[in-house]
Amino acid sequence: MPKVTIYTTSFCPYCHAAKDLLGRKGVPFEEIDVSGQPELRQSMTQRANGQRTVPQIFIGETHVGGFDDMNAMDRAGKLDPLLQAS
Numbered sequence: 001m002p003k004v005t006i007y008t009t010s011f012c013p014y015c016h017a018a019k020d021l022l023g024r025k026g027v028p029f030e031e032i033d034v035s036g037q038p039e040l041r042q043s044m045t046q047r048a049n050g051q052r053t054v055p056q057i058f059i060g061e062t063h064v065g066g067f068d069d070m071n072a073m074d075r076a077g078k079l080d081p082l083l084q085a086s
Contacts, residue, residue: 002060002085004029007044011035014067015055021071027083059083 004022006029008015022029034041034054041052048056048063057064059082064070073079 001027001083002062004083005032005058006030007032007034007040007048007054007056009033009035009054012054018055018057018067018070021067021074025080025083060085 004027006015006018006022008019008031010033019029019031032040032044034044044054044056045052047058051065053066055066057066057070062082064073064082070079073082
């Protein structure tokens with residue numbers, strides 16, 4: 001299973017929803033809280049091709065996007081294969 005990384009803030013409801021979705025699937029993830037951390041947010045923005053909002057979700061080196069993007073992938077049956085890839 002590829003490493004899953006989620007850039008979050010503590011007060012973001014979409015961040016909580018993304019973590020809940022992955023938790024229901026039993027997927028471990030690394031959470032990077034960018035709250036009050038301008039250097040971490042800058043790193044996230046660079047990695048996410050200029051996206052500044054949270055969450056920003058990565059599965060391996062694939063930038064999934066935010067919660068809405070990941071949720072749409074799940075509904076379309078495309079999330080599980082990406083999570084299973086090695």
